[in-house]
Amino acid sequence: MGYLSCNAESAIATCDQYNWDLTKKPRKLRNKPFKIKQFSYSDLHSATNGFCQSNFLGKGSHGSVYKALLDDHKLTAAVKKTTTSDTSCTNNPAENEIEILSRVRHPRLVNLLGFAGDSEERKLLVVEFMPNGSLFDLLHSSTRPPGWARRVRFSLQIAKAVQFLHSSNPPVIHRDIKSSNVLIDGNFNARLGDFGLALRGHVEDVRVKSTPPAGTLGYLDPSYLAPCDLSTKTDVFSFGILILEIISGRNAIDMNYSPPSVVDWAVPVIKSGDYAEIFDARIRPPEDTEAMQQLAAVAAKCVRSTASKRPGMAEVVECLKKVNKRMNSLIWNNLGRRVGDVCGVKCEPLDESSEMIKTPRNGSRRNRKVKVSSVTSVELGSDGIGGVSDRVVRSKSIGSVREIKFVPPDLSRVERRRAGLAVKIPMVRLSKSRSMGVLQSTRLLNNNNNNNNNGVVKNPNVKELEESKLLDEVHFV
Structure with missing residues (x-):
């Protein structure tokens, strides 16, 4: 099977991109010719360790391909060793490849770096290593x-x-x-x-x-x-x-x-x-x-x-x-969705009794969002005292706040018993932690109190709690 004759080069040389229209094309915009190096056979023989099997890369269309280390191991290349000694341009694909790749060069091509010939006049091509x-x-x-x-x-x-x-x-x-x-x-x-x-x-x-x-x-x-x-x-x-x-x-x-x-x-x-x-x-x-x-x-x-x-x-x-x-x-x-999943703050669903706020701590590494629990459901018996706005700022290491029930502190012990009110004292379990929040004071709102203090009633004092023998229900860990 024949190939493009080298004699055709004279017919197309005037159309070569490196030789034609030099007067009309600015020099700085013209493609600069690249240099194809001619190696000696001994250089390629040494660079491939004598074309040993450990350097063998595979079979090409017209020969075997070997890995080579050239220029004092600074350049890694591939050497194509042809299997035919016929050097006529009409039948030798290696000559054809040298003739074409010495004219064209592109980042998407396996470009020619050089060539050599052995003692049997077989061509060896040096191309970029893939x-x-x-x-x-x-x-x-x-x-x-x-x-x-x-x-x-x-x-x-x-x-x-x-x-x-x-x-x-x-x-x-x-x-x-x-x-x-x-x-x-x-x-x-x-x-x-x-x-x-x-x-x-x-x-x-x-x-x-x-x-x-x-x-x-x-x-x-x-x-x-x-x-x-x-x-x-x-x-x-x-x-x-x-x-x-x-x-x-x-x-x-x-x-x-x-x-x-x-x-x-x-x-x-x-x-x-x-x-x-x-x-x-x-x-x-x-x-x-x-x-x-x-x-x-x-x-x-x-x-x-x-x-x-x-x-x-x-x-x-x-x-x-x-x-x-x-x-x-x-x-x-x-990628954006994955980064958002990794870097974003995952918040628990909020309901009417919880919200997210920021608690700045200057000089601390633990500036982060913490959950504010708001106790809103308070059962106060038949007297029907208004809801309690009781906010507890806490971190994840603090235990949960159980349901809290209060009665008016101005009722005596006997009156409370007669009213049949189920009295429960706030039970809060706190664990020692560097990230522990602040337990804010409890405020009782009295809907029946019409004076200017908006129904704010002070917390029951400790003495009264001792008298009611309910102090044991408050635990601090």
Whole structure:
């Protein structure tokens, strides 16, 4: 299978973003070319410990990948060791990847840092190290699959990477967008990598010089049957399959299901409106189902059989930005509620006999709200003396105040007995505590007293209580 010929470089060099229109474009606004370093084979051999198994990261489309520590262990990178020694540009994906990645660079791409050659003239690529593996492993092999917010963010980041490639001058068509070519960096952001099959140039030029259709089964555009069918919409179809894979957690092709193709299964379900059927069942259903429905609708548009009806990546990015914004708003709202639950003051329900007040204590760490209990129900027998406003300021460490019954102190002991009044003395149990409040004085209101003291009667004195032999009912702990 052939690839983009290096001879095409002379045809598109005048369109290179680093060489064209330098007179019209201000220097400070022009993208500065980045330097691709050429390493020696011995440097890479030493940095990977001789390409030992302990440094092995995985298999790529055209070779094995190893972890490398370069620049005196200051730089961690990944080294792609190709398996072919054919250095002709028409057949070597490593040469093709070097040629393309030396021209484009973006935060959402796995960028090229340098390259080297071995004694057999095989190319070794040095690219950015992605410590969190591939999106494929995260979706299908992880014991904790990513949540909906993270899946939406991955989708948007990959869309931005593809949009950047398509809007480059000249454009780059990746031709192999799939979950195993999406890598996760140290900040858990998605990066698009592996440009071995990518083609660079304007569509008309690429179609003339293009190779036969290439890609991965399950992601390959069914309308891409000949070189003349190639366009940026070929990548849009593959991206749509990737989004369906992200939403459902199913492989692009899975023989354990019928139909095995994720697009043949998911698109009819989406058209029927039963979106919940395609949501990954391994995680909780999304809280914002409408946002996930919008994501599924975007995927369905991308995998339309007619390429001209598919949206461009700029439109896809704008749609996904809205979905991502909704998911972020949901996260912040939930976080705000949780913070309120943790930091807020939890108050008991208040009734007519209780209220919340603040008792400031200067210089104390225990400034907080305390409960003020108000004793309002006082039974005073047939004489019917008015209600007692008896406020007790206390903290949680103070015991409860039992029901209090008072009789007029001016009645003699005999008169009280004749009246048959059930006399109860206030019983208050106090425990020693630094947070103990103040037991305020009890005030008796006499509705029958019409003088100017508003019916305030002094508390029974201790002597009278002793005479009534009821002092034992008052306990202080």
